[in-house]
Amino acid sequence: MGVENTDYREESLDLRNPFDVKLLSQFLCDLGFDYIPEDVDYSMILYNLNDEIIGTGSYKGRVLKYVAVAPKFREGAAFAQIVTHLIDIVIQKHNHIFVYTKPRNLMVFKGLGFTEIATAEPLFSVLEFGYNNIKTYQDYLRSIKRDVNVGGIAAVVVNCNPFTMGHKYLIEKACRENRVVYLFVVEEDRSSFNFTTRWRLIKEELGHIDNLVMVKGGNYVVSGTIFPSYFLKQEKKSDIAACQAELDVITFMRYIVPIFNINRRYVGTEMYSPVTKAYNEAMIKHLPPNGVELIEIPRISSGSKDNYISASKVRQAIREDKLDDVIDFLPTSTRRFLLSEDSAHIRAKIKSKVTRH
């Protein structure tokens, strides 16, 4: 690589070296970024022969971050060189790379061969690059599609962390009221219960229902957890959540709905989480005008009226070793799993950290 670009020198950063981190923080600060070293796996700096910093780029997992070039060098090929350098590394490990950027930078990344997935004005755009793309996911959807194009075709999106009676009720209700129900299970493994476990517990309990089709969420259904909020320090957290939700809903609308001809989407009423609330608001804004009816199902409760069932309560109970309190919340598959030795490491994991997921 060095041979092709002798004008500029690429250097990777030692993130444990405070001097390096300070150098980069300073450079990014001047450009309006708030650099957090914990937020990246790798950073690089591009110098010219006078040892001036031309630009920088980082990545975490398969998301490119903090890609920036100093204003006076923006005419040149520095940006392309940084992205090339990062992609060289990331593509070894991941088939699929994402970038989140401001809509005004959309063209810059498109010019490098990135493909836009969705834009939520005025804050965000998502772009992708790699061997897999949204078309690969659409091909997967086509391969599992049921041949039903009229009548009630519903979508339900669940994380099921873990699977509760509340989820079961919602899904079974949707199945009774529609000809086909596509159940999207969020695939991203940011939850205490990993995807394979969540998928299996749902399948055990509901696999027998004829008109239910289980769909892997891939990278496109609620992948908001990889969403960086770093370059938006001046924006309100709630605005970010709203835009993030909007991106998800637009992606759903544009790429998934047309394939399955979905005309209804079922959601549970949200009682506690502002993020999910923002998500539901985004759906109200985008779905009905595009021909997808949004059906909100009140949460069911167990015993007394305000004892509503929620997966976060179950996790809370696991954390406090009070599984018995919520045992009525759980369908057979989850109950059996949680009481068995197989779930020991998951229970230990939940106890060891105090996060919302």
Place this chain on the structure above:
Amino acid sequence: MTPKFKAQAGTFESSDIMVLIEPVAEGSGRQVDISSTVMLQFEEDLKVCINQVLDVMEIENVHLIAKDKGALTPTIKARVETAVKRSLGIQEGTL
């Protein structure tokens, strides 16, 4: 021959082309995805050029992605050839 590894060659710079190769199962054929800043004018030429190289190197099963920024024919040929060699594990050195 069938590619064994993921491989790439090229850069995103102007007048260059980024070629990515992904191994696919035997018998699934060639899949060539092209995007270019000069798509309208040169899409066909790009396809022909890439397929020529693949023909010469006898690569039948491959998923190839090309992100072109106006590369000239010799550049395209060189990048594709290098990417293929890397994916076969027979490319030596970085030049």
